[in-house]
Amino acid sequence: MQEPVTPRTPLMRRPTTRRALLAGAATVAAGGTAAAVVGLTTRTSADSSNGSSLVVPGLAADATKSAADELKKPIEDPKVRAAHLLRRAGWGGSAAQIAEFAALDRETAADRLLNFESVDNAALDAKIAAANFNLTTPGRGLDGKRPPLIRDMSRWWLYRMSYSQKPLEERMTFIWHGLLTTQQSQIGFQRSKQMITQNELFRAHALGQYDVLLKAVSKDPAMMTYLNTVDSTKEHPNENYARELMELYSMGEGNYTENDVRESARAFTGWRLTPPTKVQPPAGLSEKERDEYLDQLWGAYEPAFVLNTKLHDSGSKTFLGQTGNWGGDDIVDIIMKQPATARFITKRLFSEFAYRDPDPATIDRLVEVWNSSNHNVKAVVRAILTSDEFYSRRAYRALVRSPLEFMVGAVRGLEVETDWLTVEQSAAGMDQRLYEPPSVAGWPGGEVWLSSGTFFGRVNFLDATLFPKNKAVAIPSLSSQATAEATVDEALRRLVDDDIAPEARQSIYAYARTITNPQERAAAVAYLVLASPEYQLI
Amino acid sequence: MLSRRDFVKGGVALVSIGTSAQSLLKGSIAFAAQNGAYVADPNNKKILILVQCAGGNDGLNTLVPYADATYRSNRPTLGIPEADVLKLEQGFGLHPALTGLKGFWDSGKLAVVRGVGYPEQNYSHFKSMAIWQSGDPKMQLDNGWLGRTLEKLESQEHDPFLGFNIGSSTPDEMRTPAVSVPSVRSPADYGVKVGGKLADTSHARTATMLKLYDQYPSSSPYGVLLETTVETAISSSKMLQEVAKTYTPAVEYPDSSFGSGLSVLAEAIVGDLGMRVGHITLGGFDTHNNELDAHSGLMETLDAGLTAFYQDLQAHGKADDVLVITWSEFGRRVQQNANGGTDHGAGSVLFALGNGVTRGLYGDPSNLAALVDNGNVPYTTDFRRVYATIIDRWLGVPSEELLGARWDPLGFVA
Numbered sequence: 001m002q003e004p005v006t007p008r009t010p011l012m013r014r015p016t017t018r019r020a021l022l023a024g025a026a027t028v029a030a031g032g033t034a035a036a037v038v039g040l041t042t043r044t045s046a047d048s049s050n051g052s053s054l055v056v057p058g059l060a061a062d063a064t065k066s067a068a069d070e071l072k073k074p075i076e077d078p079k080v081r082a083a084h085l086l087r088r089a090g091w092g093g094s095a096a097q098i099a100e101f102a103a104l105d106r107e108t109a110a111d112r113l114l115n116f117e118s119v120d121n122a123a124l125d126a127k128i129a130a131a132n133f134n135l136t137t138p139g140r141g142l143d144g145k146r147p148p149l150i151r152d153m154s155r156w157w158l159y160r161m162s163y164s165q166k167p168l169e170e171r172m173t174f175i176w177h178g179l180l181t182t183q184q185s186q187i188g189f190q191r192s193k194q195m196i197t198q199n200e201l202f203r204a205h206a207l208g209q210y211d212v213l214l215k216a217v218s219k220d221p222a223m224m225t226y227l228n229t230v231d232s233t234k235e236h237p238n239e240n241y242a243r244e245l246m247e248l249y250s251m252g253e254g255n256y257t258e259n260d261v262r263e264s265a266r267a268f269t270g271w272r273l274t275p276p277t278k279v280q281p282p283a284g285l286s287e288k289e290r291d292e293y294l295d296q297l298w299g300a301y302e303p304a305f306v307l308n309t310k311l312h313d314s315g316s317k318t319f320l321g322q323t324g325n326w327g328g329d330d331i332v333d334i335i336m337k338q339p340a341t342a343r344f345i346t347k348r349l350f351s352e353f354a355y356r357d358p359d360p361a362t363i364d365r366l367v368e369v370w371n372s373s374n375h376n377v378k379a380v381v382r383a384i385l386t387s388d389e390f391y392s393r394r395a396y397r398a399l400v401r402s403p404l405e406f407m408v409g410a411v412r413g414l415e416v417e418t419d420w421l422t423v424e425q426s427a428a429g430m431d432q433r434l435y436e437p438p439s440v441a442g443w444p445g446g447e448v449w450l451s452s453g454t455f456f457g458r459v460n461f462l463d464a465t466l467f468p469k470n471k472a473v474a475i476p477s478l479s480s481q482a483t484a485e486a487t488v489d490e491a492l493r494r495l496v497d498d499d500i501a502p503e504a505r506q507s508i509y510a511y512a513r514t515i516t517n518p519q520e521r522a523a524a525v526a527y528l529v530l531a532s533p534e535y536q537l538i
Numbered sequence: 539m540l541s542r543r544d545f546v547k548g549g550v551a552l553v554s555i556g557t558s559a560q561s562l563l564k565g566s567i568a569f570a571a572q573n574g575a576y577v578a579d580p581n582n583k584k585i586l587i588l589v590q591c592a593g594g595n596d597g598l599n600t601l602v603p604y605a606d607a608t609y610r611s612n613r614p615t616l617g618i619p620e621a622d623v624l625k626l627e628q629g630f631g632l633h634p635a636l637t638g639l640k641g642f643w644d645s646g647k648l649a650v651v652r653g654v655g656y657p658e659q660n661y662s663h664f665k666s667m668a669i670w671q672s673g674d675p676k677m678q679l680d681n682g683w684l685g686r687t688l689e690k691l692e693s694q695e696h697d698p699f700l701g702f703n704i705g706s707s708t709p710d711e712m713r714t715p716a717v718s719v720p721s722v723r724s725p726a727d728y729g730v731k732v733g734g735k736l737a738d739t740s741h742a743r744t745a746t747m748l749k750l751y752d753q754y755p756s757s758s759p760y761g762v763l764l765e766t767t768v769e770t771a772i773s774s775s776k777m778l779q780e781v782a783k784t785y786t787p788a789v790e791y792p793d794s795s796f797g798s799g800l801s802v803l804a805e806a807i808v809g810d811l812g813m814r815v816g817h818i819t820l821g822g823f824d825t826h827n828n829e830l831d832a833h834s835g836l837m838e839t840l841d842a843g844l845t846a847f848y849q850d851l852q853a854h855g856k857a858d859d860v861l862v863i864t865w866s867e868f869g870r871r872v873q874q875n876a877n878g879g880t881d882h883g884a885g886s887v888l889f890a891l892g893n894g895v896t897r898g899l900y901g902d903p904s905n906l907a908a909l910v911d912n913g914n915v916p917y918t919t920d921f922r923r924v925y926a927t928i929i930d931r932w933l934g935v936p937s938e939e940l941l942g943a944r945w946d947p948l949g950f951v952a
Binding site: 228231232233235236237238239240243247253254258259261262396397398400429431439440441447448449450451452453454455456457459460463464467469470501503504507508510511514524527528531532533534536537 | 660661662663664665703705706707708718719720721722723724727728729730731732733734742743746747749750751753754755758759760763764767768770771774775826827875876877881882911912
């Protein structure tokens, strides 16, 4: 090895840089005085959810304990607790909703979100009806005026997330979409409407028994196409669905063998969908008319599940140690009895709502709820949303805001009206598209959302949507404020719990004071608060 | 033992003592320097370009064992006819779409590693990718294998482009808290816009927005990540826009996102942005059905992209500095399935391309008569031997510490 060419500066006389500090801290830690160092932070070594380590070896035990105790402390301010709940279990609260929930105890607050069956959603339904979305038919039609299918499918769901009075229903629907994934682009453009069918299935099973959801999604047309169930035969079982069912949708990797994959794949053979109606277009149509004729057929196609007994392997299979003539539903039943499934799904739900890497004891408690409720998702979510962990400092701003949470949180928090018409082009740089998770494993989330490229994606989305054609949009909740300072304070209250570094507040004041037109000032303030580091966390 | 994450934890605490974030973000000292083991050679400008073929590339239809009877009998419709194979040596030949790579073989710039994999193959995309990305089947080493390498390559004058990714988020193999890696998908959108157009960061609104990141306490949640990400974004965006003014591709890149991504990597190389490790992904290799067409398309995209990339670098006098390595998380089953596709497999092949490559087939061929796990290609060559070759011989960093063990390099880089 070549000798170093650059002379090395002694550690202590290095310029004060981030890296030098990091290196220096390591030395300190190794020297046994890390307790003092770590003690200076409010977020500590016990917090692994914000990208730091779980344990600092060599750290004095009492310091670790006091640090962990600090994070166990509850979020105190009732308004902040309410905003936290509405962000995590919904998509963010309006000022009035935050005030309403701040007056409730945690059980009542959770139940108000969970018991949504009888909640009136007429306003949303009316909005959706008025928008007249195309949710079925590919192609632009003979007059070229039919709205693009995928864009309208996205708008339809964004409307729901933004304006539903049952935000937890939409949150659960999205959680299932991210867990029981299908990629629209992989099932074929003509079948896109099947993503809506699947979406309605997730909504119908938002808070039900997980067994029922898993059996239903196994027979869902989009899923069956996506993971090749529709191609699987007795002679040549396709393993794609069987593998992901266990690895991603229930037990997690490492809890089954390759032989279990092969055996369970046999159980799903012969699972088919009724085919599209084969109608020959009438003679004499132009090419355009012919295309439209076929687009209409695809738009009307409603596939149904069928078992083709000739293609189904009805022989004996040994799966996870149990032998029988198992079919697909039996496989799900066996999976649902596995302790690994209980841990995997409850941990996933907790990570969606509270923070990643929960303590084993936390999951132990949720597993008890899971088992005693016969795998009832509502019971588990209720246990999470009423837990000490959920309202602890460890959970506060412990997750990175996804692009969807970024967009919908702004609309709900600022109470603005949008038709979401430009969202497809302006949101692309943030890297999250509805119906299009990046892989069968869904969106990885967490730190992955923060990269140099997606940072530009976020701020440029704000530029495009708050200043379309260089003109400020109307944000009445902010532009109605009398002064620059009041505009800023209102935005901070609505979007980041009024919790921002004091110097940062002054910076936003200073910029707001340079703008006199209330509408322009409101949009500029919204831009800055939505682009702030605080708003990137949830 | 302390992990690097612990260092960062401690660092975050120290930062809160009162040093302004701005001065912390200039970046200068290599992590490695602190333990006195190693300082990167500033004269080494060699660049690695890592191409991830995501989804599990079918090694048997990439480097075809065209004379093998087992291959023929297991792939009645998916097997590539001997007459179509671009023959190399020892009964192996390239997929017919790899005409550019065949040219590089003929001129001595291409190596193929056979039977590459690891013990106890994991058939999950995600677990297997994670193993390749960490460089450790036991998953006990911190961060990604290139992240650990980047820490060693970090110099006094931190280059924002030391590691460079084409895509939207940092790939796991490049992940390390110590070095922030720019991720660019579209250069036209890589910067802060005002009124829909890229604008200088001195614009008052942008300047205020960036100030919020300076003023965000490093001890707050995700403090270091937020600051370094934004700092890297701003500085790399300025550099890239500067280079774009002078760089003109010497060839026409294929009209694919893979092709345009490679041209951005070439731009960074030609512009001398200090890149040592570049990363790009080509997805779609999970060919469970209709593989023949899908895989051909992928081979064509890969071949056309790499060929243009090489020619562009050659024309700019940079080809000697660049080594291209492809990888995929696993190969595919020998026997085709009912849908004209193949299911997840084990050992696969990878390519090494560049002027510094010693042509040849490396690693023993997998024995198709002795399959493992009910019909999979046994691995013969541990992937860490490939990594050791790259790290030791190309990037000039001792690999033993980075891989947790000493692995014999392969001969494709002398």
